Amino acid sequence: MGQFVLQQALKRGARPVATNSLPAIAGEWSYSEDQDGVILHLPRERFSDVEAFLRQAFGPPAQAPTDTTTGGKLGWYSARTIGVGLQFGYNPERTQVIVLRPQPPDEIIKRIPEALEKSGR
Numbered sequence: 001m002g003q004f005v006l007q008q009a010l011k012r013g014a015r016p017v018a019t020n021s022l023p024a025i026a027g028e029w030s031y032s033e034d035q036d037g038v039i040l041h042l043p044r045e046r047f048s049d050v051e052a053f054l055r056q057a058f059g060p061p062a063q064a065p066t067d068t069t070t071g072g073k074l075g076w077y078s079a080r081t082i083g084v085g086l087q088f089g090y091n092p093e094r095t096q097v098i099v100l101r102p103q104p105p106d107e108i109i110k111r112i113p114e115a116l117e118k119s120g121r
Helices: 002-011 044-058 105-119
Strands: 030-034 037-043 063-067 073-077 086-090 094-100
Touching (some): 002 044, 044 086, 044 094
Antiparallel strands (some): 030 037, 037 094
């Protein structure tokens, strides 16, 4: 799953700090893709693995995961910092990673709630 995230991010212009010797993320996962980007779904218990992978690949996030009003956590990487918008977090049901297509900043902010709603299917 980690290599898929890295490929999707690179395809959208990401600048990772590391691409070799990244930690593996075991287990089942699925994804969906639309005109705005790609959303990956993993079991809830994989969040710490996802966070470790992203930190090693991209460095510290622009926003470390913080509590959400729905009992989850949400963090993100800024396109300004890593070249692509990337959100990661979990809700009570699953862990999610969202890699966004390049967009102007005002468009990204406007679409965050929509992306989160779509990912909570």
